[in-house]
Every structure is written in C-alpha cells, then in structure tokens.
Amino acid sequence: MERIKIGLIGLGTVGSGVYKSLAQFDNVEITKIAVRNINKPRTVEVPTEKLTNDPYDIVNDSSINVVVELMGGVEPAWDYIKTALENGKHIVTANKELLAKKGEELFKLAEKQNRVVLYEAAIAGGIPVIMPVKTILAGNKINKIQAILNGTTNYILTKMDADGASYEDVLKEAQELGYAEADPTGDVEGFDAAYKITTLATISFNSRVKFENVYREGITKIRKEDMQRANELGYKIKLIASATIDENNNADVRVHPMLVPKTHMLAHINYVTNSVAISGHPIGNIVLSGPGAGEFPTASSVIGDILAIAREWKTTDYLLPMMRCKHNSTANPVKIDDTYNKYYLSITAPNAIGVIAKIGSICASKNISLSSIVQKGVKDDNTAEITVITEKCLEKNIKEIVNELEGCKINSLIRVMEG
Amino acid sequence: MERIKIGLIGLGTVGSGVYKSLAQFDNVEITKIAVRNINKPRTVEVPTEKLTNDPYDIVNDSSINVVVELMGGVEPAWDYIKTALENGKHIVTANKELLAKKGEELFKLAEKQNRVVLYEAAIAGGIPVIMPVKTILAGNKINKIQAILNGTTNYILTKMDADGASYEDVLKEAQELGYAEADPTGDVEGFDAAYKITTLATISFNSRVKFENVYREGITKIRKEDMQRANELGYKIKLIASATIDENNNADVRVHPMLVPKTHMLAHINYVTNSVAISGHPIGNIVLSGPGAGEFPTASSVIGDILAIAREWKTTDYLLPMMRCKHNSTANPVKIDDTYNKYYLSITAPNAIGVIAKIGSICASKNISLSSIVQKGVKDDNTAEITVITEKCLEKNIKEIVNELEGCKINSLIRVMEG
Incomplete structure (x- = not known):
C-alpha cells in the first residue's frame, strides 16, 4: 500500500x-515535523531526522502530500499554507483565526x-460538525446556529453560577488551573468564538460571512x-x-452573553x-456536544481529516466536491442595532414613588413591551434593584431607553x- | 452534468x-418509484410514468444507479436489495431491521x-451518527455507546414522568396522537432500539455484533x-x-430501561x-441529539447519503473505503447474567421487625453492597415499601436475591x- 506522506507544522x-x-x-506516515527548537525535551519520542526548525523544509518538500498546520495565528502560518497549496499539497489545519480572517x-x-483544506479541529474541537455539515447534512438548508x-x-x-463567585475570582482560579491564559482577552472578549462562528456560519449557510461583520461582546x-437573577427567572x-x-441572504452573526432558558439544551452545557x-x-x-478543546479531542478531528484525505487522495477531482468549502455568494451583514431581541435589564433606581411607572412608560414610548x-426590597441607601x-x-430602541432612564443606574x- | 439516476422503493x-x-x-434524479397502489391519491405530485407497482422494475433497470429502499421489514426488501446489488447498484436504506438481521x-x-450500502436514516433518524463514525471519528477506538x-x-x-401517569394511560394517549402504533410491541418491547444498537455498535466497534446476542427488555x-422514586433519588x-x-473483543450490547442520573445529558432528552x-x-x-424519526429528519439523512454517492459515484474504487461497513472480526457476546450493574429495587415487605436487616444480610451474603x-411509612395493610x-x-447474584426475599413482593x- 502506498502511504500518504504528512508534514506536521507544530509539535505542541x-x-x-x-x-x-x-x-x-x-x-499514513508523518515524515517531517517543523518545531521551534529541535533540541527541546518532548513527551513524545520522535526520530531526530524527522525534525526541522524551518517549516519551508516541509511546504517545499515534493515528497509530502498533506501539510498539517497546528501552530495557530495568521502570520507566518498563512505564508506556509499558501506555499504548501501552491506546491500541490492538501491542508489540514486547526487554525480558527486564519480561517476567519483569510x-x-x-x-x-x-x-x-x-486541493482540499480540512479544518474540523478548528471549530468545536473534537465535536463532529464541519464534516457532517458538508456531507450527511448537505441536503439541508441550514438557517440557524446557536x-x-x-x-x-x-x-x-459555569463556575460563577455554581459558586456564586465573581468574574474576577473565577478568572484567577481558571488561570491557575490552566483553563484561561495569562492574557485571557482572546477568550473572554469573544474573539475565539467569533473566529469559529465566522467559519461555521460560512460553511453552514454556503455563503461567506466576513469576520469584520460579526458582532462581538465578551463576558467581563x-x-x-x-447569575443569581437569571437563575431565579429560569435562565442560565x-x-x-x-x-x-x-x-434574502442577510446573515446576523454574533457572539455575546445571553440568558438561556433552562428548558434549552445549551443551558445544561x-x-x-x-x-x-x-x-x-x-x-x-x-x-452536537462534546469536548471543545484539549490534546486528544482536537487530535481526533485532525486525524479524521487526515484519514479522509488518505482514503481518497488519489482521486482529487472527486474528493473535492465533498470536502470543498465553496461559496458563490457573500452574505449581507446585519447591523446589531437593526436586530430584534429580548433583553434582561438590571437597574438600580432611587426608591421614589412612581419609578416602576416611569420605567414602564419610557419603555412603552419606544414600543417595548x-x-x-x-x-x-429597598437597600440601605434608599435605592431599589429592579x-x-x-x-x-429593536436593539436601537433598548439602547435609547438605557440613555433616557435619568437618575437610574x-x-x-x-x-x-427565546425559549 | 451527468445526473445520477435513483430508483425509490416506497413512497410513504x-x-x-x-x-x-x-x-x-x-x-440527481428520481426516475422510477415503486408503490403498492399506483392510483392512490398522494400528497406529493409524481408523474404517473415514474410509478410502478413492481420493485423488480427498479432493481432490474440498467439505467438506475442507486436504489433507495424505504419500505422496511426483512422480506421482500432483502430480495430487492440483493437483486439491486447483484445488478451493480448502490443502496441507500432506512431499514434497521434488515440491517440488524441481514x-x-x-x-x-x-x-x-x-458497491456501497449507506443507512444514516436507519439509526437515530436525522441525527448525523453513522457518517461521522465512518469519517471524521475514524481515528478513534470507540468503546462505549449509550x-x-x-x-x-x-x-x-417522559409523559409518565411529567404527568405522574401510568404506562397504560400514556400508551393509549400516544396511540391516539400517532406516536405509538396500534400494536406497539416493536417499540415498547425494545426491538426497534435493539435493531439500531446492533448496527451502530457493529460500525462503531468495527466488529460485528449479532442481533441474537443483544439483550432486550422493554418498558411495559x-x-x-x-418514576416518582427515581426522581426523589436524583434519576430519570x-x-x-x-x-x-x-x-478482548467482548461486546456487551443491550436495550433495557435504566435510572439515568440527572447529571447525565441523556436524562434531559x-x-x-x-x-x-x-x-x-x-x-x-x-x-449527538436530535429528531429520531419523522418525515423530514429521516429524509435529511436519506438525501445526505444519496448526495454522498452522487458526488463520488464515478470513482467507486475510492468511494468504498470511506463508506464501507467492513468487519474483519465478530465480537464475542457477553451474557447479561455475567455483567456487573447497579440496581434499583422496589420491594413491598411485611412491616415486621428486622425486615431491613434481613434485606441487608441477604445482599451481603451475595456480595452486594x-x-x-x-x-x-407503613401502609394500611401493614406492609412497607422499601x-x-x-x-x-453481578446480575446473576441480584437475580438470586430477588428469589430469596421470602415474604417480600x-x-x-x-x-x-453510573454517574
């Protein structure tokens, strides 16, 4: 059996x-691996002759059929991948930022x-999503993802909810446990999720969504x-x-916190x-639920992609339709201000007669039910939490209300x- | 573009x-459809010249590339499918009983x-399971399915739990709503689930599981x-x-009711x-969760299979590895009596001194903690529910206990x- 030859960029x-x-x-056989430091001690035993510290040794190696990019970030990964494609190699990548931006x-x-670019590991880690959307769900018109x-x-x-703890305290604990990075911005400000939904929406809608049109709001x-009020009202x-x-090909794509009804499966993830x-x-x-990150689940998806190519790589003409990410159209962006949503609003108001009536009438004036x-109750400082x-x-209207609630915080x- | 020609057996x-x-x-194009009665009024408009009441018109038609079998049951479906394969056609089927038995x-x-036989619709309806297991999860050693x-x-x-109603009452209601058949045996005695787990285990373990070795117990x-006790104890x-x-390739495959901890996702399905x-x-x-039956979800899976063939049908040599259900081994069956499980036991005992001690000591004698x-409490007839x-x-031991609890019901x- 002829073995397919793999070049790996990144050995984390x-x-x-x-x-x-x-x-x-x-x-399949991994014949070359690009690492930053060849002499670094590793948990995995790799013959030294397979290691290089120059990724171009891989992307320019004519014996390599598939380049697996696991380094992340846009540059220099993008240049390696471009060169690899130009040299006729198939690509497997876990690089969500690159996919979203390039x-x-x-x-x-x-x-x-x-050639094909496969990227199951880039979206939702080990959960099978991209391949199912491209293959067994291909007969569907997908119109919604949450x-x-x-x-x-x-x-x-989840920790804030379970322990009644503050964001800052839980973030610190998560950093100590290795669940959050020292600079957590990419995660907590929603960039990571925004990269992923950009590509997932593009492939599901069969219409390109641009990263810059994805509305984004973090959890800080x-x-x-x-958390407590949400629970009392039946949400997480x-x-x-x-x-x-x-x-009409208008795509509303976003990342932000939401109150999720406890009757919805996502409330229990x-x-x-x-x-x-x-x-x-x-x-x-x-x-579809499962581990969204981690060494083994991510490896499962990368291997699944490699094996899919390995089993069909001799027939690139036919391999392509099933595995290709092709979009004849670009989706029209929808501005967040023009969207309709339900809102949770927490207000601290002076405990004066008629404050509830005032909130009610301001909302009514903006057509908000x-x-x-x-x-x-009423707090010591004679304010009430409402x-x-x-x-x-309309989002635009709720924002106006927020500005018009004079004297309220x-x-x-x-x-x-929605339920 | 050359269109792939489909013959459909069954137009329900x-x-x-x-x-x-x-x-x-x-x-893709459906060129011929076998139905029982050509003149029956239908909800779907089909040109009369496409209809036949003889499935052999389809399986023997040399212009047809793919036969889609949606009639169910072992015979005569098995003979149609055999003939179709012998005539060089690919098969798409939703026939779980046929897959389990043949x-x-x-x-x-x-x-x-x-040729390939695809059957996503036969297991878990619209949920993408079979294709993911065969493709993107192919790098895994799967060892457990629940x-x-x-x-x-x-x-x-679910209805018994929500309404506090009896099995008989809910079954009657389900029959009226069309969720249960007039003869519900195939569902309520676990045959349907047993057919499905036979094939799902076979493909996931890459080792053939025989239907006759699947232990089966229904919900009647x-x-x-x-239901009530389970809830009180934290289960559904x-x-x-x-x-x-x-x-060692020993496969324990079964269908039976279970108390599922509320912390487990399956408790909320x-x-x-x-x-x-x-x-x-x-x-x-x-x-992976979703609709397990119904016109549209099942159609989604059937269409996904048809499109997978349509996109690659010219290259059967390469199509086969990815879509084939090939098993070099047959799994060794495990007898239910030899398995280890946790048990819920409801006993009605005479309200005599020492009954709890008696249950405890009988259990201890069989090595059951x-x-x-x-x-x-105690009921009017001076019995207590324990x-x-x-x-x-060990299953064998718990069964012995049940026989040894003299005077108890x-x-x-x-x-x-397990949690």
Missing part, C-alpha cells in the same frame, strides 16, 4: 497527540490548485448578581455564538464542554434567548 | 419527503459487488411509582440502548428526541446508569 500538545495516534494507521483567499487558492464554542468562558460562567461585565447565562440567515445547535430544513433541530419586572425582561424589541443589559 | 411519508427535497439538486450478508455482497434510540418509548416515559413493567427512567467492548453518547479515544465523550435503602439502590454487582428491578 495537539501535534504530539496526532503523532502518537497516527502510528496505528498503516496508510478563509476567502484560502479556499479560492485551494480551488485553483485543486452554539457554545469557547471552553474557557463557559468554564468561568457579567456580575454574580446577574452563557456566551452564545449565533448565526441566522434569511431568504457546563464547564469546558462545547455544543452546537443547528436548525434547518428538512432536518429540524440537532444538537415588558415580559416581567421585579423589584426586590430586574426587567422585555419582549422582543443601569447595572447590566444582556440579551435573552 | 419519508419517501415523499425525499422526493420533494431532492428536486432542488441538479445532479447486515453481515448484505455488506459482504456489497463488498463483492464493489443512547436513546426509540422516540415512542421516550415519549411514553415500569410503574408510575418507579429512560430506555437505554448501550454497547461496550473491551480489549425528552419526548420523541433521540440522543447518542459515544466514548472513545482520543475523542473522549460526545453526545447497598448504596441507599429507603423505607417510606427502595434499594445497590452498588455495582418485588415490585421492580431496574438497572442504574
């Missing part, structure tokens, strides 16, 4: 997992070169009091990546687990998922 | 859904004929009192299809939704899923 935890797990398959160029180049795509933020929110302002707070598309809920016709609704309004859940209303404004 | 709800949904794809012969014949694979029984159990003996009762395999939890290495645990034992949850113990013995 995922790369090591891939190297170890691929050993059992006799139709996807269009990347897939155009792959098409021109008649997902938990970032393990770090889901860990933090969520208070432990919000989660960082939700969502995407919807209408018949806890700690570092990820989950993707997909709706479409004729399928209806499906939910209230689903519930709860005032809990929690409002609205019906669906707005503690939180969080969107609410 | 699923067949109609497939016919309607395939119209939008220009690389799978070995079927896949051997397909291999000999160099699943809810039958919508009718899950509907009945579950009492509303069991579900009909679970499970399969595990060890390193309600009404007609299905769900498949898969464990393996390197993936860890994933859970108790996890909890609860006695609730609920026991055991630690893991055993209301229920149900296995308990």
Whole structure:
C-alpha cells in the first residue's frame, strides 16, 4: 500500500497527540515535523531526522502530500499554507483565526490548485460538525446556529453560577488551573468564538460571512448578581455564538452573553464542554456536544481529516466536491442595532414613588413591551434593584431607553434567548 | 452534468419527503418509484410514468444507479436489495431491521459487488451518527455507546414522568396522537432500539455484533411509582440502548430501561428526541441529539447519503473505503447474567421487625453492597415499601436475591446508569 506522506507544522500538545495516534494507521506516515527548537525535551519520542526548525523544509518538500498546520495565528502560518497549496499539497489545519480572517483567499487558492483544506479541529474541537455539515447534512438548508464554542468562558460562567463567585475570582482560579491564559482577552472578549462562528456560519449557510461583520461582546461585565437573577427567572447565562440567515441572504452573526432558558439544551452545557445547535430544513433541530478543546479531542478531528484525505487522495477531482468549502455568494451583514431581541435589564433606581411607572412608560414610548419586572426590597441607601425582561424589541430602541432612564443606574443589559 | 439516476422503493411519508427535497439538486434524479397502489391519491405530485407497482422494475433497470429502499421489514426488501446489488447498484436504506438481521450478508455482497450500502436514516433518524463514525471519528477506538434510540418509548416515559401517569394511560394517549402504533410491541418491547444498537455498535466497534446476542427488555413493567422514586433519588427512567467492548473483543450490547442520573445529558432528552453518547479515544465523550424519526429528519439523512454517492459515484474504487461497513472480526457476546450493574429495587415487605436487616444480610451474603435503602411509612395493610439502590454487582447474584426475599413482593428491578 502506498502511504500518504504528512508534514506536521507544530509539535505542541495537539501535534504530539496526532503523532502518537497516527502510528496505528498503516496508510499514513508523518515524515517531517517543523518545531521551534529541535533540541527541546518532548513527551513524545520522535526520530531526530524527522525534525526541522524551518517549516519551508516541509511546504517545499515534493515528497509530502498533506501539510498539517497546528501552530495557530495568521502570520507566518498563512505564508506556509499558501506555499504548501501552491506546491500541490492538501491542508489540514486547526487554525480558527486564519480561517476567519483569510478563509476567502484560502479556499479560492485551494480551488485553483485543486486541493482540499480540512479544518474540523478548528471549530468545536473534537465535536463532529464541519464534516457532517458538508456531507450527511448537505441536503439541508441550514438557517440557524446557536452554539457554545469557547471552553474557557463557559468554564468561568459555569463556575460563577455554581459558586456564586465573581468574574474576577473565577478568572484567577481558571488561570491557575490552566483553563484561561495569562492574557485571557482572546477568550473572554469573544474573539475565539467569533473566529469559529465566522467559519461555521460560512460553511453552514454556503455563503461567506466576513469576520469584520460579526458582532462581538465578551463576558467581563457579567456580575454574580446577574447569575443569581437569571437563575431565579429560569435562565442560565452563557456566551452564545449565533448565526441566522434569511431568504434574502442577510446573515446576523454574533457572539455575546445571553440568558438561556433552562428548558434549552445549551443551558445544561457546563464547564469546558462545547455544543452546537443547528436548525434547518428538512432536518429540524440537532444538537452536537462534546469536548471543545484539549490534546486528544482536537487530535481526533485532525486525524479524521487526515484519514479522509488518505482514503481518497488519489482521486482529487472527486474528493473535492465533498470536502470543498465553496461559496458563490457573500452574505449581507446585519447591523446589531437593526436586530430584534429580548433583553434582561438590571437597574438600580432611587426608591421614589412612581419609578416602576416611569420605567414602564419610557419603555412603552419606544414600543417595548415588558415580559416581567421585579423589584426586590429597598437597600440601605434608599435605592431599589429592579430586574426587567422585555419582549422582543429593536436593539436601537433598548439602547435609547438605557440613555433616557435619568437618575437610574443601569447595572447590566444582556440579551435573552427565546425559549 | 451527468445526473445520477435513483430508483425509490416506497413512497410513504419519508419517501415523499425525499422526493420533494431532492428536486432542488441538479445532479440527481428520481426516475422510477415503486408503490403498492399506483392510483392512490398522494400528497406529493409524481408523474404517473415514474410509478410502478413492481420493485423488480427498479432493481432490474440498467439505467438506475442507486436504489433507495424505504419500505422496511426483512422480506421482500432483502430480495430487492440483493437483486439491486447483484445488478451493480448502490443502496441507500432506512431499514434497521434488515440491517440488524441481514447486515453481515448484505455488506459482504456489497463488498463483492464493489458497491456501497449507506443507512444514516436507519439509526437515530436525522441525527448525523453513522457518517461521522465512518469519517471524521475514524481515528478513534470507540468503546462505549449509550443512547436513546426509540422516540415512542421516550415519549411514553417522559409523559409518565411529567404527568405522574401510568404506562397504560400514556400508551393509549400516544396511540391516539400517532406516536405509538396500534400494536406497539416493536417499540415498547425494545426491538426497534435493539435493531439500531446492533448496527451502530457493529460500525462503531468495527466488529460485528449479532442481533441474537443483544439483550432486550422493554418498558411495559415500569410503574408510575418507579418514576416518582427515581426522581426523589436524583434519576430519570429512560430506555437505554448501550454497547461496550473491551480489549478482548467482548461486546456487551443491550436495550433495557435504566435510572439515568440527572447529571447525565441523556436524562434531559425528552419526548420523541433521540440522543447518542459515544466514548472513545482520543475523542473522549460526545453526545449527538436530535429528531429520531419523522418525515423530514429521516429524509435529511436519506438525501445526505444519496448526495454522498452522487458526488463520488464515478470513482467507486475510492468511494468504498470511506463508506464501507467492513468487519474483519465478530465480537464475542457477553451474557447479561455475567455483567456487573447497579440496581434499583422496589420491594413491598411485611412491616415486621428486622425486615431491613434481613434485606441487608441477604445482599451481603451475595456480595452486594447497598448504596441507599429507603423505607417510606407503613401502609394500611401493614406492609412497607422499601427502595434499594445497590452498588455495582453481578446480575446473576441480584437475580438470586430477588428469589430469596421470602415474604417480600418485588415490585421492580431496574438497572442504574453510573454517574
């Protein structure tokens, strides 16, 4: 049997997992691995002659059929991948940022070169999502995705909820445990989830979504009091990546915290687990859940992609349709201000007669119906905490309200998922 | 573009859904449809010249590339499929009973004929399971499956739980709503789930599981009192299809009711939704949930299979490895009596001094540890209801206990899923 030859760029935890797990398959062979430091001690035993510190040794090696890129970041990864494609290699990558920012160029180049780019590991780690959407779900018109795509933020929110702890305290603990990075910005401000939903929406809608059109809001302002109020009202707070598309190709794609009804499966996805809920016709609704990161789950997806190429690589003409990410159209962006949502609003108001009436009448003037309004006692400073859940209303209008509530302090404004 | 020609056997709800949904794809065409009665009025408009009442018109038609079998049952479906394969056609089927009972012969014949048999719709309806296991999860050693694979029984159990109603009452209601058939045996006695887990375990373990070795127990003996006790103890009762395999190729495959801890995702799969939890290495645990039946979800899977063939049908040599169900080994069966499980036991005992001690000592004599034992009040007839949850113990031993509890009435013995 002719073995397919793999070049690996990056031998961190995922790369090591891939190297170890691929050993059992006799139709694939990793022949070269690019690392930063050849002499660094490693947990995986690799023959020294396979190591190089120059990725161009791999992407320019004519004997290599598939380049597996596991280094992350846009540059220099993008240049390695471009060179590899130009040299006729298939690509397997876990690089969500590159896919979100360079996807269009990347897939155009792959098409021109008649090669595939597979990236199951880049979106939702070990959960099978990309391959199912491209193959067994291909007969569907998918029009909605709601997902938990970032393990770090889901860990933090779950812990805040379970322990009644503040964001800052849980972040610190998560950093100590290695669940959050020293600079957590990429996770907690929603960039990571935004990269992933950009590509997932693009492939699901079969219409390109541009990263710069994805609305993004992180979890740093969520208070432990919000967690508590949400629970009392029948919700959990989660960082939700969502995407919807209408018949006119208008795509509303975003990442922000949401109150998720406890009756919804996403409310029960806890700690570092990820989950993707997909709706479409004729399928209806499906939910795919599992580990969103980690050495082994990510390795599972990378290996799945490598084996898919290995089993069919001799027939590139036919391999391509099933595995290609081709988009004839670009989706029209929808501005967040023009969207309709339900909102959770926490207000600290002076305990004066008529404050509830005032909130009610300001909302009515903006055409906003209230689903519930709860005032809990009066504090020592003679203020009251008022929690409002609205019906669906225009984002622009709710923002105006927030500015017009004179004398009141707005503690939180969080969107609410419909039940 | 050369269109792939499809022959459809069966034009019921699923067949109609497939016919309607395939119209939008220009690389496939349904050219002939076998129905029982050509003149029957239908919800879908089909040109009369496409209809035949003889399936052999389809399987013997040399212009047809793919036969889609949606009639169900072993005979005569098996003869149609055999003939179609012998005539060089690829097969797409939703026939779980045929796969469970004739799978070995079927896949051997397909291999000999160099054709594929795809069957995503046969297991868990619209949920993508079979294709992911064969493609993106192919790098894994899957060793455990726990699943809810039958919508009718899950509907009945969910309703019993929600309404505090008896099995008989809910079954009647489910029959009126069309969720259960007039003769519900195939669903409520676990045959349907057993067919599905036979094939799902076979493909996941890459080792053939024989239907006759699948232990099977239905839900007809579950009492509303069991539902209530389970809830109090932190569980929900579900009909679970499970399969595990060890390193020596011993496969324990079964369908029976279980107390599922509320912390487990399967406890929250309600009404007609299905769900498949898969464990393996390197993936860890994933859970795939969605509609397990119905016109549209099932059509989604059938169409996914048809499109997979349509996109690659010119290259059968290469199509086969990825889509083939090939097993070099047959799994060794494990007898239910030799398995270790936790148990829920409901006992009605005479309210005599020392009855709890008696139960405890009988259990101890069989090496069975108790996890909890609860006695609730005393009834008018001077009996007490005692609920026991055991630690893991040998099935053979728990059965012996049940026989040795003299003077006690055993209301229920149900296995308990580990948390």
